[in-house]
Amino acid sequence: MALITKIREKSGIAAAAIAFSLVLFLVGSDIFQGRSTLFGGNSQKIGEIAGETILAPDFQKKFEEASANYTAQAGRGPGEQESPLLRDQVWNQMILDIAYKKEFDALGLSVSPEELIDMVQGNNIHPSVRQQFTNPQTGQFDKNFVIQFLKNLKTMPVQQQQAWANFEKSLGQDRLRSKYENLLRLSTYTTNIEAQKDYTAQTSKVDVRYLYVPFYSIADSSIKVTDAQLEEYLSSHKDQFKGENTRSIEYVTFPVIPSKADTASFYQQIKKLAKDLAVSKNDSAFAVLNSDVRTPYYSTLSELPEAVKTSIATFQVGGIYGPFKNGGYYSIYKYGGVKKDSLYTVKASHILISPANKTDSAKAEARKRAQTILDQIKGGANFEVMARTNSMDGSAQTGGDLGYFKNNGSMVKPFEQAVFGFSGSGLIPTLVETDFGFHIIKVTEPKTNTKYKLAAINKGIVPSQSTMDEAFRKADEFANANGTKAAFDASLKKDKSLIMLRANRISENSQGFNNLQAAREIVRWAFDKETSVGDASKKVFEVDNQYIVAVLTGKTDKDNVKIDDYRDELTAKVRADLKAEQIIKKLDGISGNLEQIAQKYGAGALVETANDITLAQGVLNSAGADPTALGKAFGLKAGQKSKPFKGEAGIFVMETIKSIPAPALADLSTYKNTARLMAAQRTSFYINEAIKEKAKIVDNRAKFY
Template sequence: MAIISTLRDKMGKFLVFVVGFSIAAFVLGDILGPNSSFIGQNRNIVGYINGEEIDLLKFNTVYEELSYNFSLNNGRSPNQQEISDIRDQAWERLINDISYVDEFKKIGLTVTDKESVDMVQGTNIHPMIIQAFSDPSTGSFNRDNVIGYLQNLSTQPANQQQAWYSFESNLKPMRLRSKYDNLITQSTFYNSLDAEAEYFNSSSQIDLAYYYVPFYLISDTIFDVSTSEMRSYLNKNKSDYKQDETRSIDYAFFPVLPSAEDSSFFENEIGSIRENLLSGNIIDDSTYAVINSDSFNPFTKYNPDELPDELVGMSVGFVTPPSYSNGAITVKKLSKITKDLKEKARAKHILLRFDDSNKTSVRSEANRILNLLRSGSDFDETARTYSQDGSASNGGDLGWFSDGVMVKPFQDAVFSRNRAGLIPRIIESDFGYHIIYVTYPKTKTSYHVTTISKDILPSDNTRNNIYRSAELFKLDIKSDENDFPAYIKLKNITGGTVNDLDKNSSDLGPVQDARNVIIWAYADDRYEEDISDVIETDEGYIVAQVNVITDEGTKNLDEVENSIKRRIIDEKKFTYLNEKLSDYTSLQDLKDNLGLGEIYRSSGLSLSENSLSNVGYSPESIGTAFSMEEGELTRPFKIDGGIIVLGLESKVIPDTLSTYDDFRNTLIQTSRFNIPLKIDDAIKFFSDIEDNRYKFF
């Protein structure tokens, strides 16, 4: 079983478990049945990968495999965030299965059956198998262990057999991907000239002077910008003004909260429970608590300093009055006080480790710290500062421990003490010198507490009433053609407007987990001023109206007019300044002639930098400067926010080396690390991927 667990942990997103058709059919039956709203007009197409349609059935089949794998590995169903992550993994796997496989086929890349066997029990065994079947104590791998396991596989539980077969079936895809990555990675070559260039580029430095005139020093009012100029600019620079598909919606939110009647019901219920606890007629408090409480661990054993405050000093049988917290009503009973078989205590310590060479000096340091504590220094802060034990971050706290657990000198010191406080001497053990503070002295006493909580939840009747309110609102807003925002304000209903609602969002303003509303808003048949039916969320009911639909494409001029006008004016300012900066032999000439701007200097610049002091982000300036000769001046050129002229004052070039192999190896290692990521980006880029999952999930 440990072997299978190890394999599961190492497989990551590659390890999937085959789920029978019956599971997929069960899950998808309602979605793709004859009454499904997804059928027709290609509304069941989740996306396209490399020209291939990915319908809902195909996507959910992969998703169910991965979800089943998650449940098998973790012993539970995935939560909402994990469901979202698994959907992402399913999409990535489909890309791998379609786009990568096409690439493998183009170059005739395969993994033979002989290779598959070799990965499991041959001479080139897969690293995951080596790790899973290695001796934990020695780290040695024995191929016979694998063979023996496989020979007895048929006697293993069905889920372990299934886990192995799924793992084995994924070895071939993983090997194919590894071959493909290696094929491209190993074809990347850097020669000695590349290595030499890398050395000089990374080691050279320059001292740079530059004359910079920010555009804001020139008034905008001297430049006119016409609408036709802005339209022309937008047409030529569409890529800078792309917009994603978005929706803006108004919504009314009807939170589902417990009514006064609901609260009264649970108060009466917890009152009856309290009476039963007080009566003494309950045979077993722990069983009663498990049956009646909505909270976890309703019957708990406490150490003396952990007992809830409301039970401190109370007698056995005492039951607290009901208290309210986090939407629940709770009572607690001190069910019994028992004596443990062994004594226990709680302590914190500061540990200073030593060896034969420094034992004396470490003891002196321990005594110095002990004196600090005697003088009133805070133990927790002192432990965080000086202790060399893992407990230092917790102020040295070791928690509760039983007699016989700790190393003997430490144990004797703690358990010989009858009161809390600092032990006024240094304790030596095999671990080092201990400075000990007894938080709670030895005791055998434990407290057993029954905690019964009832979550105050809205009843079905309350939910129905709130749903009816939402339904009536929808009918009113539709029939009276009221202005949506004004109407929710008039009716004093919670709600608002969300502009540019992201298609992948889960929240609607302050309302969390409102994914159903976003899916509705992005449906293909939505139109502006379309009003939804009542949509249920985890927190209540929502009625929404689409007020703006923005299609994917280029933004309208009125949306980006200020930005475009700013760019055009900056272009005109550059032309204006450039004409005035035509005759110069030094940067000072430029400043004297124009009477604007400043001359700045930066020393020790390297090619890896991308900004200049007093200028900001300007990688083009750095790149240009490194191409210059000493004493050279550039022509004026435009950068973001202004115009600049560079003057190279000096360049420090490092000495030549006899060999540049270290730099060549660095280039190769960096390339080998980055290439698989670049391959993945390139495959996706050329796969013409259209991801429409946001319309379904």
Template sequence: MGIMGYLRERMGKIVAGVIGISLIAFVITEVVQSGGSFFRDDNSTIGEVYGEKIPYQEFNETVEQNSNQFKEQSGGALSPQITAYIQENTWNQMLSKAMISHEADAVGLQVTGDESQAMISGSNPSPEIVRAFTNPQTGQFDRASLTSTISKLRVTPDVDPQKQRWKKFVQELVENKLAEKYMTGITNGLYVNSLEAKDDYEAKNKLANFKYAVLDYQSVQDSKVTLTDADYSSYYEEHKNEFKNQQETRGIEFVTFNGAPSKADSAAVKASIEKLKPEFSASTNDSLFVQINSETKQPFAYRKKGELGSGLDSVMFNAAPGFVYGPYTENGHYALAKLIDSRVGPDSVTAKHILLAPGDGIKKADSLKALIQGGKSFAEMAKMYSMDQGSAAKGGDVGTFARGAMVPAFEDAAFNGKPGDYKIVTSQFGVHLIYIVAQKGSSKVVKVAVVDKPLNASSETQSAAYSKAQQFLINVNDGDFNAQAKKAGLEVKNADDVTGSAASLPGLESARELVRWAFNAEKGDVYDQVYTSGDQYVVARLTAIKPQGILPLDAVKKQIEPMVRVQVKAKMLTDKFNGALSGAATIEQAAQKAGATVNAVQNIVLANPVIPGVGAGPEYKLIGTIFGSQVNKLSKPVQGQQGVFIFSVNSFVNPAALANNITQKQQLLQGLVQRSQGEALEALKNKANVKDYRARLL
């Protein structure tokens, strides 16, 4: 289709991608909110940045735009997870834009009118402009089309949707340019000095040869370790900043009762569709039969081999018209398939068309066809009369397309005719006068009608599952949720750290209402009704409320228990090594007294602190200590990731002197630049006083 058609179809993608161009290294996380924010009465605000409100309507409109674009690209409906993903990306996009705009204003940074003009129609326009106005036939930027479009938009009323989309497009280009300028100002201030380059070079090339002995944490049985409140407090105080909650979260436990279709339900659905098979086979109006009897109203279209699915290819491409196959299962449905027709047809078609309004469109198409066959130019008629302005600007040319690219009526006419034919057909867009320019390739295609019935649970199956869930809910009193679950033989599932914007929980595709309840409930509350998620009936209880900020010890006690146990074991093993080191002159003597084995390691570098044979992870503290030690000196115990170590350095091998540090500086600077954008936005987020009200509005 034409350029403006391209913009209509692709604008969502263009808009959604603009911010990402300059912020590609950073995906901003959800941001914090105040504990009482969910109970505010202002339902017109989705959040705040620097005290400025983010309108819910603007957020919702952008979500809808991005959702429509996703559906156009994927061709399917949106699942709760995809919807949540789009909402999250939209939120992050709006936060990024608001933060950068605020900071740019503070430093007087702006995109001038001349810069905006240059981005749109200058000698080196924005890549998004180039992409939008690239001729699909030549693959080249079509400046004439850009100029023509701008000229038309200048005289188009402001209320015209096309002009509004264009303004939004340009606005996003300007905002992207502003973000790019802001980030460029940050990255231009980065610098790597010669000392940093030298340190990095040595960290990657200086070699350490040493011997070590280790007492593994696994050598101490968990049953031999008693954890005290002091142990928990000690670990918590040392690692307190690791428990900073970036946003308020909830913990939910729940049990589910399965209401999925039973074997009896499956047999009933299969039997119902089997009853249709004789009627389907005898039907002389397959389209009407499908409309009356099928759950899915699929349009009939010719398909190439490989496009039918469910093993239909091997059946239908070797059958005679009228053959009915099934029942078979596909995507949770029982189905019958009937071969309507098979033929050999082209693989692709090149065509032109003139799109006319319904009503007298057929009569007008007949008149235009006669004029064109009488010598009038198709291209001129398209420019004068076609409602598809995009293709009209190219003389009605819609290019070359394969099967499945056009609506069925258009496709059938183009593929079933022959080059030089004029066809008049009606689709949901209007009346088309089609001229078939050329056809290429040749392959067998089939047209198949499908009747399907969904495999749904019967009311009896659903009622039985719901009744069990309802009885469980009645039995649950404060504090005995897990006891009742154990008594009923049910698995209690846990969803920890649930965010306010979450749309699903582990094992539950649709849980938005449950999450909204959790952010208005008190710890220990049980959801007061059976919650339905797909074919699951759910009884849930709120187990934790984690506020924004550094979490208290009680909130993380269960989480840190394994690490606290390791710390206590480390103290025990450190004491054991200290006893062995007393009076020992060599690492061999100390290891023997401690019951450990000495191992020799060669050619370890600081930049890759992995010791062969010692677990799978890096030993940062150990290797860092080694590179700061003296040769032939027996170390004190070092608490590592795998266990407690002692070591003795045999030698260091220094690399050749760094003659030219330019490459080293460039590599370090590149890493700084990549990190700087994300870190800059993280810093902005921390000072922007962002408030997130999505939990109560979405």
């Protein structure tokens, strides 16, 4: 468009002619194929957000801007894997710009120019700014770098000025979103009744005996399920079986695997590279020029591949070692000795207990809870398990693991001082307090500042052109001979060397399926309106070093849910209901204690005991954590026996032997604070889902990309 505008300014009528020619050039193929939007063809509407229509040219322009920013940062344009991610980023940004902005405006939220200045060069620097302007010498944020950059901004290229403007805009949007989320997060609260419920669920205990007849004790083949029964179940459970646009395919792969000749050639190449690396005067430059993947010249022990890590103690300076297998590559190394870095590296895990608020009483409660956990770990409790069940940050999901980090200010000061002041590895015996709360820390790998000098050449075995041509020939021959599902299946029966794979319920926006990460072309073929169920692909698709021929085996429509869309799931549900009716009918006619009932029922009936179970974490031996059975156990009085009832995976007769109610607790603040913190942590997710639902987003990107 900038080119067209410039031409128009220069030459009037000529500009109009050239502009029209450019438009024809860009959309001509669509016009002649009847797909143009200029003359009443398909819409250029790529989606809708909160009532605003998103047109394909507008979206594409934003994508190109994002691509330019990516290119400026990465030094190369986005590839097949990066482009879909960038499109998602652009789409999510548009949701923020449109749907979120309406919510911000409704509440009168804004970020003032003064606030933005404070985030960039004031007293409350935004984390993104800190990251961008870290002094490489000290590893610390340097505000002078920011001020110097801003002074020189007007003399920089226009692209760089625009990039900074976009960056500042993103800072403002991030602050707006934080304000909005914090506002709603502060509205979360937990009542005494909710806290009491949590306390009771975790503390009340029962001892139970129960008869359990699992559904698997009756053979599936003995239960006949009709389509009419499936239709009835689907009709009465529509909320559980939502419609969506999906496709199912079967496909045959023809992998491009290096031949014996390719492997022999590769090893000759590695041998020659090893000899040349040994005599190279500039080994680091030689390694970079000859590697498929670059690795750092200096590496800490933690950064080395496992095979090298276990062998490096035997390396001699100037020696050549390898090849070592590292993922999909083979590596050879020239060892140049060690050096001491100015920074130390350590690996640690932690458990964070945060106070509910900034009051002294809340801090005291948090400290008490943290000390209790620390004492339990000292007494033999598993650190990782305690982290998963108690830590109040994201590392809880990985057992508290924080990975490797350096003493460069990446961690808050008290935490960093405690970890890097600790000798060796193991549990730090005292709590560490920071602004985030109280930390229980375990050093899993001791600090070190030793770096190893290794010039590494990393090469992958690449199939030769003749190997690739032969694989394609086989795939193309198969595709040409098998245009339908029937022919597809017949060929597979004849040729046992071919392996057929399935991918079910592929979504419209999927970039791949199963273990294929970049199979967008196959997905688009499957969703093409010209592709019918039973059609095989005439084209051979190339994905991840293999050729693929596919056949479409199924379609689902979000506006028309059919039993075939969920046949397996529906059949399992209906079959379970029929088994439940059969088992309960048989049990209803039997009396006596649990052992007598089981004996009279016959094969399949189990009698088991579970002691000291809680409602929150109860497990019933063979039946597992069945919520219906657990609820029934806590609902019965001691000595009371239930009638047969259906659980998740079988039929129960429950008998409560002993019930131990939760002791009276005057102060529920711990449970109240924990529940509130957990609710606050989920706020961001719930906000996002609610805004997207309210915006009634229509996403048609799959029709364009």
